[in-house]
Amino acid sequence: MPYAAGRIPPDLVRRGRVLRPVDAEGIYVQPRPEFKRLEQAGALHRLANGHYAVVPDDAVGTNWLPDLEAVAMGVATTGGRTNAAALMGISAARLHAAIPRVVNVAVVAVADHRSNIRLVDRDAEIQFVRRTVDNLDLQRQDTELGSGWVTTVEQTTLDLIARPHLGGVAEAAEEAVDALLGRADHELLRDLAQKQRHLAALKRALSARN
Numbered sequence: 106m107p108y109a110a111g112r113i114p115p116d117l118v119r120r121g122r123v124l125r126p127v128d129a130e131g132i133y134v135q136p137r138p139e140f141k142r143l144e145q146a147g148a149l150h151r152l153a154n155g156h157y158a159v160v161p162d163d164a165v166g167t168n169w170l171p172d173l174e175a176v177a178m179g180v181a182t183t184g185g186r187t188n189a190a191a192l193m194g195i196s197a198a199r200l201h202a203a204i205p206r207v208v209n210v211a212v213v214a215v216a217d218h219r220s221n222i223r224l225v226d227r228d229a230e231i232q233f234v235r236r237t238v239d240n241l242d243l244q245r246q247d248t249e250l251g252s253g254w255v256t257t258v259e260q261t262t263l264d265l266i267a268r269p270h271l272g273g274v275a276e277a278a279e280e281a282v283d284a285l286l287g288r289a290d291h292e293l294l295r296d297l298a299q300k301q302r303h304l305a306a307l308k309r310a311l312s313a314r315n
Contacts, residue, residue, distance in 0.1 A: 113148050113159060122159045122250040123152065123179030153222050153231075156180050158250055170226065174199050175248035177211030177231045180222060182253050189216040191243050191254035193234065195272045197261040198281035200246055201288075210272040214238055214256070232272060242297055258285055259294045266310045267303045282310065 120128050126136035133139040140157060143149040147165045149157040158171055158179065171179075174196050181190035191197075194212040198204050209229040219233040242260040245252055256264060262285040264271075269278040298307040 113143060118159055121179065121183060123176070123183055124149070124157050124159065125155050125183055128183065150226065152176055152180065152226055153224050156183070156222070161249075171249055173207070173209075173211050173224075173227070173229055175250040176224065177213050178246075178248055178253040178255075179250035180231055181213045181215060181219075181233070182251070186215075187253060189238060190214065191238050191241060191256055192246070193236075193241070193256045193261065194264050194268065195274055195278060195281065197256040198265065198278070198285065200248075200255050201258055201261060201285065203261075203281040203284040204277050206277075208272070208274050208277055210274060212272045214241060234271065240301075242293075259289045259297055262286060262289050262294060263297050263301065263303055263307065267301075267306050283314070286311075286314065 114132055117124065117129055117132050126140050129136035129139065140149060144151055144157065148160055150160050150169060150171070151157050158176065160169055174192060177196055178190070178192055191214045192200060192211070193214045195204070195208055196211045196213065199208070211229070211231045213231060213233050214236040215233045216235070216238050218235055221233060222231045224230065238254070242257045243254045244257050246255040262282060265278045265282050265285070269275045294307065295304070298304040
């Protein structure tokens with residue numbers, strides 16, 4: 106049965122709020138032209154080459170722009186890779202409300218190598234960092250484009266201390282560490298630092314702030 110112009114098949118939406126044409130195989134015979142039609146109808150919003158966000162019903166016809174962190178999480182978890190990615194560093198700090206201002210980079214920990222993605226709907230980039238995601242201290246987080254993993258306050262603090270220049274926003278990283286240290290469980294923070302071999306870096310950061 107043909108779908109009305111602008112309507113996304115429910116079976117496709119169930120595959121995620123961020124979609125690629127390959128995700129529509131078995132639903133559309135020619136996914137790319139159908140995605141283009143849905144974009145023109147306002148039902149899909151193009152995020153990057155080959156990546157589209159499902160526009161909320163009440164935002165169709167508006168200048169809807171999803172948050173960068175939600176986009177990064179959605180892009181990273183396409184194709185069912187929900188347990189192989191987690192927002193980290195500056196992006197996790199943003200979700201923990203440690204940085205009030207918007208930054209133009211999102212950082213995602215992933216299990217396998219992935220090339221960075223430049224967004225086309227804004228001046229921003231998603232950077233992928235290869236890590237053993239299962240070894241990170243994580244929590245679930247809901248966003249406007251679905252749910253996924255994000256590093257905890259303690260893991261985020263440690264990551265920012267260990268790699269403050271990751272993402273090219275070192276000043277914001279320092280601000281985030283200042284904010285997060287006051288909320289972190291310092292016993293857990295030290296345990297994580299010892300397990301992940303960042304104890305010396307943590308001690309230097311704490312000493313510099315005393």
